[in-house]
Amino acid sequence: MPEFPYARLRRFPDVEAPNLQAWDATDELLVDVALAFAFEHGILGSGIAVIGDGYGALTLPLIAAGLEGVRVHQDLVTGRRALARNAAELEATGFAVHELDAELLREARLVLLQLPKGLAELEEVADAVARWASPDVVLLAGGRVKHMTLAQNEVLGRCFGRVQAQRAERKSRLIVAADPRPVPQDPTFPVSATHAELGITLSAHGGVFAGARIDIGTRVLLEVMRDHAAELTALARREDFTAVDLGCGTGALAASLALAAPAARIIATDRSAAAVRSARATMAANGVSDRVTVTLDDAGSEIPDGSVDLVLLNPPFHLGASVHEGAGQRLIDAAARMLRPGGEVWTVFNSHLDHRRALTATVGETEQLARTPKFTVTRSTRR
Numbered sequence: 056m057p058e059f060p061y062a063r064l065r066r067f068p069d070v071e072a073p074n075l076q077a078w079d080a081t082d083e084l085l086v087d088v089a090l091a092f093a094f095e096h097g098i099l100g101s102g103i104a105v106i107g108d109g110y111g112a113l114t115l116p117l118i119a120a121g122l123e124g125v126r127v128h129q130d131l132v133t134g135r136r137a138l139a140r141n142a143a144e145l146e147a148t149g150f151a152v153h154e155l156d157a158e159l160l161r162e163a164r165l166v167l168l169q170l171p172k173g174l175a176e177l178e179e180v181a182d183a184v185a186r187w188a189s190p191d192v193v194l195l196a197g198g199r200v201k202h203m204t205l206a207q208n209e210v211l212g213r214c215f216g217r218v219q220a221q222r223a224e225r226k227s228r229l230i231v232a233a234d235p236r237p238v239p240q241d242p243t244f245p246v247s248a249t250h251a252e253l254g255i256t257l258s259a260h261g262g263v264f265a266g267a268r269i270d271i272g273t274r275v276l277l278e279v280m281r282d283h284a285a286e287l288t289a290l291a292r293r294e295d296f297t298a299v300d301l302g303c304g305t306g307a308l309a310a311s312l313a314l315a316a317p318a319a320r321i322i323a324t325d326r327s328a329a330a331v332r333s334a335r336a337t338m339a340a341n342g343v344s345d346r347v348t349v350t351l352d353d354a355g356s357e358i359p360d361g362s363v364d365l366v367l368l369n370p371p372f373h374l375g376a377s378v379h380e381g382a383g384q385r386l387i388d389a390a391a392r393m394l395r396p397g398g399e400v401w402t403v404f405n406s407h408l409d410h411r412r413a414l415t416a417t418v419g420e421t422e423q424l425a426r427t428p429k430f431t432v433t434r435s436t437r438r
Contacts, residue, residue, distance in 0.1 A: 059086070059116040064141050066110050068353060069133040070382060077137070078112035081197040081227040085167050086116045088229060089195055093122060098164050100124035100149065104188070106159075106180055107169035111138040115147050123149030128159050130262050132326045133353050154328060155180065160187035170198035170230075171262060174210050176329070179244045179261030181214040185235035186242070194232040203228060214238065245336045253277055254314065257305045258336030262329030264304055264371075272369050273307050275430045276403035280308075280367075283424070284315055290365060290399070291316035298365040299324065299393065301355055301386055306334030306347070308367040313343035321347045322363075324355050354389035366390040366400040370410070384413055391418045394437040406431045 064077035093103065100122035105113045107129070114127045115138075127150055129135050135152055142148070153159035160166070166184050171177050177196075184194055194215065196207075200223050208230060211218045216234030245258040248267035253274075259267040269277070280287060290296065291312075298316075300309035300323040309323035323334045331351045338344040350357065368390055370383035383404065390400040400418055404410040406426065411433055415421045418435040425432040 057119075059119055060145070061112060061116075063144065064110055064112055064115070064137075065144075066133075066137055067140060068136050069110070069131075070385065077110040077141070079199070079227070080225040081169060081199060082109075082112035084224055084227045084229060085113055085169070085195055085197045089117065089165060089167050090120055090122075092193065092195070093165055096164070101126075102162065102164040102189070103167070104128070104160050104163040104165075105167045106155070107171060108138065108167075109134055109169065111141040113167050113169070114138060114150050115141060115145060118142075118147045118149050119145070125150045126153050126159050126163070127151070128153050128155050130155075130328050132328070132351050136353065155183055157187045160184060163188040164192055166192060166194045168194060168196040170196050170203065170207060172202070173261065174206055175244075175259075175261040175266055177207060177210050177261070178213075179242075181211050181232070182238055182242060182244075185214040186238045188235065190235060192233070192235060196230045196232065197227060200226050200228050245333060247336075247340060253281075253307075253311065255307060255310050256337070256340040257307055257310075257333075258340050259305050259333045260329040260336075262327065263333045264330075267305065269307055270304075270369075272403045272405070272430050273304070275425065275427055276367070276369060276401065276432055277307065277311055279403075279425045279432045280311060280315070280401070287312065287365075288316055291319040293364060296320060296365075297322065297363050298367065299355060299358060299363050299390075300367045301390060302326075302368065302370060303334050303349070304330050304369075306337040306349065308369070309334065309347050309349075310337050310341045310343055312367065313338075313346045314341060317346065319346070322350060322355075322358065323347055324350045324352045324358070326351070326353050354385050355393055356389075358393045360392055361395050363393040364395060364398045366394060366398070368400055368402045370402070370404060383408065383410060384417075387413050387417050391437065394418070396437055398437045400435045400437075401432065402435065403430055403432045405429060 101124035215232040303323035419438040421435040
């Protein structure tokens, strides 16, 4: 069988840099073991599901090996777009993209999983596989050894009767899980928590950052928004006022603004499907679903240029396991693009990052609204 050209895969439209590539040794190990298992047990492509494929490094080698009909779920819309581009480049067809649901896993006999960073996300995936896949399903979960913990085995063990870690190869390791256990009638996720001090309820699926808690950066920005409520309310009275919670996560900022400014038109957008599902649940829990539109998008790419009055932004500074400011810069660029002249972006960021300079250069005049020992909140006005 010809060797798959992993080096031809790209991350685009995600951040690309010399220290960031579109595949790793775990992808190759998962594919090698999956192909051997599928051919040995007569599993067709239609009986295979792939979860957590970054940019196509799991799905496309299976297609190239003749296993057409593979179903795939990627949480990030950037990953979905990269998979589509890489598939077009390699002239590959024969796969279908799904959400994390019954259609993804129905009658699946083999599931490939790039282990997620969080245990909650792993718990939701394991429950989904045990709930909807074939009773004889085998789950191959892989990760880099340095990021793996015994707790992952314990989470899988709650949903599967057999969980066995394999020998490490090239600093990657697989965990094989089989014999699905009975699952509760209703899925565990989303989970919810009410934050009375801020007057909001958050709902969260397993793959969303901080779960139903309010991360400390978002909390700082929420407190600043509360302290400047009169200014925000006055801003929201403008005709055709539109605000965007960019990289919304569970939607805490959008929900809070909607409660404080009932007349505002608000868009909450994130590139994570888990975040979007969480944000929609959050809007419903706070009774503002009719005033907040939640979208799955990459850096608000579907929002027209110069159409927004206010952007609320808590940019990330991690790309997977790597620390990289490119993710934050992409969102700052996006905020500048979508703002009308005179529009504002309110940003919270770790104080050690150089985001204030980036905001001044990209958006316009930037002033500090608050600073804690760890975080800075700024207001930038579009030129």
